[in-house]
Amino acid sequence: MSQQEKYAGLFAAEAREHLAEMSRALVALESEPNNRDSLDAIFRSVHTIKGMAAAMGYEVATHLAHNIESVLDELRLEKRTVDSAVVDILLQSSDQLEEVVVATVEGREPPDPAAMVEQLVLWRISEGAAAPTAPAGETSAADKPARKKVADSKPAASRRPERSAARSDSRVRVDIRRLDALMNLIGELAIVRGQLRALAAETGMEAMQDAVERAGGLIGEMQVQVVESRMVPVWQIFDRFPRVVRDAARTLGKEIEFDVAGKNLELDRTLLDAISDPLVHLLRNAVDHGIESPEKRKQAGKPPTGHIALSARREKSRVIVEVRDDGRGIDRNKVIAKARDAGILERDAEPSAQELFRIMARPGFSTAAKITELSGRGVGMDVVHNAIRGLGGAVELVTEIGVGTTFRMELPLTLAILRALVVKVNGQVYAVPATFTRESFEVHESEVQEVHGREWVDWHDHLLPLTRLQKMFAADSGNGSNGSNGSAEDTVHVVALEFGGSRLAVSVDGYVGEEEIVVKAFNMPLGAVPVCSGATVRPDGRPALVLDVGSL
């Protein structure tokens, strides 16, 4: 890597952090125009971007940042006061700065910021430094303490402690592709370990077997280290969202308060990037279709300001991300009726929270009276559903008319490795993510009950609907087998699964065991194998498909 490439990479990563921080602080400034900390934070971010861009020789970005900084300077020196007009200009110019920075980093021609710069300059010369308009007599008196305050103002006391703490120990920035490459190598190593283990066992030499075991342990530790180094705090993307909600709310004339919780939770970088767009969609959707207009809210006896909350938390080996609004809710019965009319849902079936989301996420399915430009419901939900499924996660929808809607996403902690129960079906090997498995057990064929044309098995006094994977995969591969192949005897091997609040069971031919699998690729062509979300390579070097529990 050349010196220039190294700097460009550092610039890209750090500029992005500063842009996110700027966006967060701008929204904070808008709701609290006198908040000195927000103003200082915006100034520092723009200033740092300017300095870095100048050092890189990125002239367009430097020029724009410089002009934004000049406007901020007038505000910092209290020559002018913060009002919504200037916040608007700052928000627009920070958007443009982001476009310019991104384009420059990607080697594209950046957009010409001339018009934006002109606006910034115009703001500075309009009404001029006359701003904090006090009667002439009071001006000098009012002016002096104000200036003094600026001179005395102490730098914000560790506004973002986690960052300064992070800086004081030594860190390096690493391209995520390097970690991916490392992870892949560890995956290959794990395969070799499997082969070595088999060979060592053949030799019967105990010392050799011990050495192979030790090497295996070390590979495992290495894997843990790499996985942990891929984790980043979610604020790296969550900090952009207040702005998303604010902009959508303004466009649609809604009044909305937005809360974010769990910003310091750490997630796999790739996973975090992958949920960014779905989250933006869910948030816009909440603003557009969830929260009612202030008038409608008043009529319904609610406070005029709607509330949207985004939260992230860890539950065992899963991460739960929720978007909750206190809006009008979705008419469950309307959705169910429409689904029945469309033949998606059986006449008497009652969908679970998860099925409800799956129905709503079907392409073209919409109950919204009109589809707005901002978020045509249906089309976008489909994208959310596929994205989260592709990550080995689940989405469910809990809604109550007049009270609000919650979208709950369940995600693995990392994409790099997956703990999975490996099972055999029709001679093929499949991996079931352990996130969803509850128990594997065996029952006699006679214990499988048939009710309403479905098969059920008893599991700790619960009846679970049973899906015969043998039948499902046989049907998919088109060889029309009726599922009676596989285990010829009368024992049914069952795996109990829990997924997004609903429980179900699948039958398999046998269990291979629980394994940590390295996920090699999750970008399967959609619909290639309907119930699989990805592929993995097992320690013996043979591929296995990852079962998509959510689609069962």
Place this chain on the structure above:
Amino acid sequence: MSRTVLIVDDAIFMRTMIADILKGAGFEVVGEASSGVEAIQLYRDLKPDLVTMDIVMPDMGGIDAVKAIVGEDPDAKILMCSAMGQQGLVVEAIQAGARDFVVKPFQPSRVLEAVQRLLG
């Protein structure tokens, strides 16, 4: 023995760039700080021959840090690294005890010239 340097800047990007320039000329970068508060502590611990100091940083800016460091060690050699458009602050920093300044974007030759002059 090579001369030791402490680099103070809130941007990793800038610290890397300055460090590369100085290391290339045979200096030893003994520490990096990302705020004024850290700079003061590291100066005490490391007693470097030279400090490069950014002006705008969170948790205490460069000028206050210069005041504090020079207050403890009047012989401290501090080179201000400012972005353009901060002439007023540079003057303030020099008054506070900084010895010289360079303006971002840096030209390596200009940085080395200033450093060599400072270290005599």
